[in-house]
Amino acid sequence: MSRQEGWWRQALAVGLVCAAIVLAQAGMAVAQSYPAHEIEVIIPFDAGGSVDRMIRALAPYWEQELGVPLVLQNYSGAQGQVGFERFYRTRPDGYTIMVGTEPYLSASILRGASYELDDFDILNVQQFDPVAITVPASSPYRTLADLLEAIRANPGRLAWGVEPGGWDYVVGNLIFDALGLDVIEVFYDGGGPLRVALMGEQIDFSLGSAAGDMAMGDRARVLAVSGTKPFPGWPEAEVLNEALAPYGVTVPNLGSVRFVAVHASLKEKYPDRYQTLLRTYEAALSNPKFIERSKESGVELVTQFVGPEESNAQVRDANAVVNQFKEMFLGQ
Incomplete structure (x- = not known):
């Protein structure tokens, strides 16, 4: 091998190393910049309902924490299933989240939806009403x-x-x-x-x-x-x-379980994004202006932050009750 060929090979090797470093740094910058753009929030019910009003009241304060807009989209139909399906089919990258309520999620699964309860990770049951x-x-x-x-x-x-x-x-x-x-x-x-x-x-x-x-x-x-x-x-x-x-009649003490959810795979694929959503969400709920607004509307009486572990347990408990009364849900 000539001296000139050796020089070119050394230059190529150095260039490849530099390119790798630049790409790695770019990847780190992308990872660190989440969220880099707006986040869509899927609402599986019509505007004006309790779930819709829950997220619309919180959104301005959550946007302050995230630094990007939340784009709220209503996809109603089939008792929530249209919206649940739409969320399920979006990319699990943290740029689409969902609000929902039990028993509608579990009831849609009971009726043969393409998703399962394990496809959703509940960040928080925000309201029990x-x-x-x-x-x-x-x-x-x-x-x-x-x-x-x-x-x-x-x-x-x-x-x-x-x-x-x-x-x-x-x-x-x-x-x-x-x-x-x-x-x-x-x-x-x-x-x-x-x-x-x-x-x-x-x-x-x-x-x-x-x-x-x-x-x-x-x-x-x-x-x-x-x-x-x-x-x-x-x-x-x-x-x-x-x-x-x-x-001589007694009925179960039931109520709407309204929650914010992400894809179940998000925590493993993008742990930093998951933690960013969770941290900013909790901070928004603690915003004094949001708390005051909640008191004025009365929803402060049912608003809470219990976190993912307790929230996922509550949704699974609701799922068990849905299956207990499945004849009612399947008969609709």
């Missing part, structure tokens, strides 16, 4: 007993509004079946349309969520709330099982 039985403010019914007796006296005449596939649907049917009551079911694909119908007196009553129904203000009245103690946001509402006790 108990089931509420609500009437328009102008309704003549002041107590749950008033409503139940009116249904009994007018079989097949009173209409109740509900989102199919939710705990409110389960609780309502358990009560009506136990008491042999005949009511007209009116289904709504989201809490927003349901509340509009109730305030417009298109239905006689609804089963929804206690904090969610606070969005209606003085245009609605909650008669009863699930749980073991009165709900502070509706101080005149009865505890549901206490109101049902004279009828």
Whole structure:
């Protein structure tokens, strides 16, 4: 080999090493710059519902922590399954996250969705909102007993509004079946349309969520709330099982489990991105301005940060209850 050939080979080797260093540094810069651009948030329900309002209230404060915009997109349909499917098929790179609620996620899996519960990692169950039985403010019914007796006296005449596939649907049917009551079911694909119908007196009553129904203000009245103690946001509402006790009926203490989720593979593939999302999310929830806004709207009563471990456990518990009542979900 000539001296000139040796020189060229040495120069080529040095050039390759330099190129490798530059590429490595560029890769590190990309990794360190997350998020480098906007993040999409998939909302599997219509605008105006409880899940939609939950993330829209938090988004400005989370954006401050992330330093990039959150693009909120509603993909409603099939009781949340359209949005769940869309999220499932996006790249698991931390640039798409999802908000959702149980039992809708588990119910969609029960009905044969292409994803499984293990495909989702729950960053946090942000809200646990108990089931509420609500009437328009102008309704003549002041107590749950008033409503139940009116249904009994007018079989097949009173209409109740509900989102199919939710705990409110389960609780309502358990009560009506136990008491042999005949009511007209009116289904709504989201809490927003349901509340509009109730305030417009298109239905006689609804089963929804206690904090969610606070969005209606003085245009609605909650008669009863699930749980073991009165709900502070509706101080005149009865505890549901206490109101049902004279009828010899007891129903499970259920409520909407509203969460923020990422792809299950994100934590392993991009641990730094996962931690960035989790850290900034928790910081946004702790923002004093967000807390004040939550107090004003009433959702502070059901808002929490319990973290991924507890949140994933709560969602799996909800999944077990869905399977316990699977006939109701499959029969819709």
